[in-house]
Amino acid sequence: MTRRTHGTAGEPNPLRALDLDRLRRRTSMKWRTYPDDVLPLWVAEMDVPLAEPVVRALTDALALGDTGYPAGTAYAEALAAFAEKRWGWTGVDVGRTAIVPDVMLGVVEMLRLVTGPGDAVVVNPPVYPPFFPFVAHLDRRVLGAPLGAAGRIDLAVLEESFQQAVAGGRRAAYLLCSPHNPTGTVHTAEELTAVARLAGEYGVRVVADEIHAPLVVGDTEFVPYLSVPGGEDGLSLMSASKAWNLAGLKAALAVAGPGSAADLALLPEEVGHGPSHLGAVAHTAALRDGTAWLDALLAGLDDNRRLLARLLAEQLPGVRYRPGDATYLAWLDCRALGLGDDPADVFLHRGRVALNRGLPFGTGGAGHVRLNLATSPEILTDGVRRMAAALR
Template identity: 50%
Template sequence: MTIFSLTEAELRQRRSLKWQTYDADVLPLWVAEMDSAMLPAVRASLDAALDHGDTGYPFGDDYADAYRASAAARWGLDLAAQQVRRGGDVMNAVLCVLEATTNPGDGIVITTPVYPPFWQVTNGYRRHTVPVALTAEGRLDLDALAAAFAEPDVTAFLLCSPHNPTGTVHTAQELTAVAELCVAHGVQLVVDEIHAWLIDPGTTFVPTLAVPAAQRAVVVTSAGKSWNLAAFKAGLYIAGSEADGAVRRLPPLALQSTGHLGAIAHTAALRHGQDWVDQASAEIAAHKRLLTDLLHALLPGARYRAEPGTYLAWVDCTRLGLEDPYAHFLTAGRVAFSPGRNFSPEHRQWVRINLAASPTMITRAVERMAASLRLAA
C-alpha cells in the first residue's frame, strides 16, 4: 500500500486550503499540504486525547524529547534537554527569534527564491529584507552572502534547510562556511529545518547544529511538513550550544503558544512515524523521476532539475513562451501550481509543483499542462 494513493474523490472531501481554494475542476498541486492519509499512530494519539476531553494546555517535555530522540537516531545529533523548547508554529517561532535578536531598522538576509513568508517575516516588522540569490544550481552563493553580511545594517540570516522551493539539501561544507561567515560578521543565524525528514533515499540531511561552527545558531522546526500536520499548530526552538542567550531573550509568550493537540500529534509522528516518513520520501523520489520523464516527453521546453530535499518541484517555464505560466496553466489547463513570483520577483516564469500527490494526479497535471500549450499554439 502506497502513502500517496488517496483518490481525487476522497481528497475533495477535505476542507483545507489546498482543496478549497480553486474550482472543483482544477487539480490542486500548489500549497505544501500532502495528499496522504494520516499516520495511524497520530490518529490514535488524537483519538485518545479526544476520548478523554483532553483539550486543555500542553504540559511537559514530550514533544521536545521526541524531537531529540529522532535527531539522535536519524542524524546522530545529541542535544541536551535545555537546548530544545516548545513554541507556536514554525513561522511564529522564526518571527519571535528575529524580533529577539535584531532591532528595528536592521536588515535580514534570505536566499531567494524562497518560501514566501520568509519575505513577510523579514520585511513586515520594522526590519527589511536583504535578498541574496541562490546560484543557478540552487546552491548558497557564499561570496554574495559574505558581501551582504558585511553591510552594516545586516544582523541576521534566515536560512531554509532543506530549501523551499528548490529542494536543495545544503552540505556540511556549505553550512560550515555560512556559519563561519555569520560568526565573522556578527550575524545571527536562524535556520528553518521543517522539511528535514523528507529527503530522497541516498542523500543525507545535515542538521545545522551538527556543524561545530554553527553553535550560535537557533533552529526552528516541527513535524508539521514531514507528517502533514499543519492543522495541529506546534513548533520547536533548538538552540546551538552557544545560543542560549538568544533563546533567553525570547518573550515568555513565544514559549507558551503550543497547542496541546499539536504537541500530541507531532510527538506521535516523531516517535512512531520514522518508517512512514522514509516510505513517503521514497515515494516522493519516484514522483520526481516521474515528473522528469513526463516533462521530457510532453513539455520538453520546461526545465526541471530534481533535488533531494522535500516534495516540491521548481520548474522553469521560460522557454514555453507564456506571459504568465501560473495563470496560463490555471485558466487554460485547470491545474493549480504555486506562482514563481511569490518566491522572488525574478522568477515570474517559474512554477512550484507539489509532488506529495498520487502518480495519477501528477501525470494528469502534466498532461493538462501539455494540452493547455496546444490550445495556446
C-alpha cells in the same frame, strides 16, 4: 555525522491511499481555494491519510478530553531521539528548546531576539514567499542574497550581503532555509561550515528554518546547521508539520545551540501559550512512532520525482526540472515556453491546474512555477497532462 538508513517495514505508499473523490471532501486550503474543475497541485499539503500512530495519539487524547494547554517536554524529547537516530546528531538538548506556535511564528520570535527594528535579515531567493512579509511585518529589512545558477548558496554573494547588512554597526540575521524551499537543495556540511564562518566573521546571527529536514531522500545527508563548526550560536526551528502533513495541528520547536541558549532564555513565556496541545501530541507521536510511515512516504516521493521527470520530458520538453534532494516540491523553469513571467496563470486558466506562482519567491522566480508532487501518480499524471493542454 552519519546518516542512518531505513526501510519501509511493509508500510504501504501513503500517496496511493486516497482517490480524487475522497480528497475533494477535504475543507482545507489546498482543496477549497479553487473551483472543483481545477486540479490543485500547489500549497504544501500532501494527499495522504494521517500516519496511524498520529491517529491513535489524537484519538486517545480526545477520548480523555485532553484538550487543554500544552505542557511538558515530550515533543522535544521525541525530536532529540529522532535527530539522533535519523541524522546521528545528539545536539538537541531538551533544556535548550522552546515550543512555539509554528515554524514561521517561531522564526519571527527568534529574529526578534537577535535583531532590532530596521535591522537587515538576509535571505536566499528564490525562497519560501512568507519569509518576505513576515520579516517586513516585524519591521526588519529583507536583504536578498540570490542562489547561484545551480540552486546552491553563492558564498561570495552571501558575504557581500552580510557586509551590507552590518554596515554602520547594525545587528543582522541570516534566515537560512535548510533544506531549501522551493529548489529542494540540501546544503552540505562544507557549505554550512562556510556559512557559519562568514556569520561569525561579520557578527550575523543565523536562524535556520529546518522544517523540511525529515524529507531528505536517498543517500543525501541532512546536516543540521547547529551541528557544524561555528554554528553553536545559531537558532533552529523544527517541526513534524511538513513530513507528516500536520499543518493544521500547530506546534513547532525552537532549538538553540550552546552559544545561543541565553538568547532563547529571553523568549517571552506567552509565546509558549500559542501552540495547540493536540498539535504537540500529534507531532510527538509522528517523530516517536511514525518513522516507518515516513520511509514509505519518502519512497513514494522518490517514485513521483522520477515520474514527473519522465512526464515532463514526454509532454513538456521545454520545461527544465532538476529534481531536488528534499521536500515534495518541484521547482519548474518554464521560461522556454514563452508564457511570460507568470506561467502559473496560464496553466490555471487554460489547463485548470493550480500551481504556485514563481514571482512571490523573489529574485529568480519569474518564469517559474512550484508544483507539489505529494499526490498519487494518477493525479500527478493528470496534472502534467493539463499543463501540456494549456499550451495547445
